[in-house]
Amino acid sequence: MDIGEALRSAISRFMGRASHDREAVEELVRDIQRALLSADVNVELVMTLSENIRRRVADSKPPPGVSRRDHVFKILYDELVGLLGGVQPQYKPRGRPHVLVVVGIQGSGKTTSIAKLAHFMAKDGHRVGVVCADTFRPAAFTQLQQLLSGKNIPVYGEEDSSDAVAIARRGIERLKSLGLDVILVDTAGRHKDQDSLMREMEEILAALRPDEVVLVLDATIGQRAKSQAEAFNRIAKIGWVMLTKMDTSARAGGALSAVAATGAPIRFIGTGEHLEDIETFSADRYLTRLLGMPDLAGLVERVRLAEVKISEEEAEKVISGRFTLPDMISQLKEVSKMGPLDKLFSMLPLPKAQTANLEGLEEQVKRWEAIVNSMTPEERRDPSLIDSSRARRIARGAGVAEKDVKQLIKRYNDTKRLMKTLKRRVGRVPRDLLLSGLVRREVDRDALKG
Ligand SMILES: Nc1nc2c(ncn2[C@@H]2O[C@H](COP(=O)(O)OP(=O)(O)O)[C@@H](O)[C@H]2O)c(=O)[nH]1
Ligand SMILES: [Mg+2]
Missing domain, CATH: 1.20.120.140 (SRP54, nucleotide-binding domain)
Structure with missing residues (x-):
């Protein structure tokens, strides 16, 4: 089983x-x-x-x-x-350049994955280059070049050297000089024996000191994923895992073991043989599939929706427009705690344009909370008291810009107005609409007329 x-x-x-x-x-x-x-x-x-x-x-x-x-x-x-x-938060390579050494057993899909990652990151706006330091597999360099042909991604390799460490060094030097911000290094996955493979990996890692070591694991290998992950994790701390062949393995349970063995998160999955067959990994989606x-x-x-703690009473307050600025912040905090909400909102009975843009909501709410904390009790009760000089004082106290204070007050007023419109329109406000009203970035009252 x-x-x-x-x-x-x-x-x-x-x-x-x-x-x-x-x-x-x-x-x-x-x-x-x-x-x-x-x-x-x-x-x-x-x-x-x-x-x-x-x-x-x-x-x-x-x-x-x-x-x-x-x-x-x-x-x-x-x-x-x-x-x-x-x-996981969205992946962002950070070094300048960010050097990733990719390790894994031959056949795991390492070279294919590197090409996919390079293409993916390039589309994401990074300047990416690839080094082939696999001197063991015949034509490894050609394979990479073919995978990336026409993609305008530089690939460094040497046909006539068998010194993987030296090639990797020279490759990184060359690509650095092109001003790239991400460099992916492909390595051998097989050697005379397991020991000599691990020795070569150790040498490469010691010589290059990469920003991250990425492990490529074949999702179809089941229980063996764990021992592979552990073997690589012994020579280098694995930063993250790319899990391949998620299209062919029915349910890829080995991933659980690999993650558990390395303590490293899975960031990407491969879902086919083509360059485009790559997805960022979502634990949520994976588990549903599993x-x-x-x-x-x-x-x-x-x-999840039911877990948002907004009581009938609070809801009534919001809808009737009697809710205060601190009420709004505390409700937004509840909502932002729920994690990724886009899926949730896609289930609500709202037209697409009205669903929330929730990215960064949590940070935003933290900033707003600081602003409210820096107000006097009167100002909290009645934000209309806040003129420019008060806004400046509040902004200083909260460590934000004056326009952030103004933005919060506008948001509060807009939400109040929206809630009144909603109440007129639907009488009793269903909690779905209440939530969506609270988290919507821009209040577009016209959108509600239809
Ligand atoms: N179906 C499928 N095949 C893959 C995937 N990733 C790699 N492969 C195939 O697996 C085989 C080995 O890939 P390769 O990149 O050469 O592995 P490497 O030896 O680790 O570099 C090739 O036939 C790839 O096309 C994937 O996500 N799905
Ligand atoms: Mg390879």
Whole structure:
């Protein structure tokens, strides 16, 4: 039984039970433990996950309208996402240039992945170059050149040298001189034997001191992913993992083990043989795929929505326009805690243009909170008191620009106005609309008329 199947059957068993008491939770935890352990997930991680589930179930109540069964499932789901490295911020190479040495066993898809990554990052606006330091596979250099032909991405290689370290050094020098900001180094994946491969990797890493070491792992190899990941992790701290062949492996349970073994997050996945077949990894999406239970994804979103703590009373305050600036901040904080919300908002009954742009909401809310903290109690109650000189004082206190203060006040006034419009239009304000009204960047009242 693969890990996906094992998790799936544990969940089905739990979901199908008549009662979801403590005993049922205990049984679920034990089934999950068995599933994870049989996929070679590190025992300590499994124990931590189990404890977290038990504690969270004991310490929390299902939000309104959510059954205990669904609540427990959502906790399990969150913990599994955490095990997969959690929700990662968008990847940004930082060095100048940022040197990435890519390691992995021959056939794992290393060279293909490097070409994909180079192409992906170039499209993202980076100036990328690639060095072929694989002197073991015949025509490794040609393979890279072909993969990237016509893409305007420089590829450095040498046909006649077998000194991988020297080639890598010269390649980086050359590409640096072109003013690139990302350099990817392809390495050999096979040698006379495993030891000599690892020795060569060690030499390359010592000589190049890259900003990051990336491990490419074939998702179809199951349990072997762990030992490969560990072997490479012994010679260098793996920064992140690219998991390949996600298109062919039915459920890729080996990823769990690899992540657990290295402690490194998966950042990208390969989903085919072509240059475009690359996706940024989302623990959320992966888990949904692993579990292969599409209805459960909807359930997670429903619980997430219900978890936003905005009471009827607070909602009423917002809608009637009686809510204060601090009320608005505390509600936005609740909303921003929910994590990636775009999917959630795509489920709300709103036209596309009206869904929120939530990127950076959390930072924004932090800044606004600082602004509110730097106001006097009167100003908080009645922001209309805030003239330019007060705004300057508040901005100084909060360490922001004066225009940030003005922007917050405008946002508050707009939200108030929007809520009144909403109330007129729908009478009682459903919480979905309330949430969307709170998080929308720009209030476009015309959009609501239709
Ligand atoms: N289906 C599929 N095939 C892949 C993927 N990534 C690589 N491959 C194939 O795997 C084989 C080995 O790839 P290669 O990049 O040469 O591996 P390397 O030896 O690690 O450099 C090639 O046939 C690739 O086309 C992927 O994401 N999906
Ligand atoms: Mg290769």
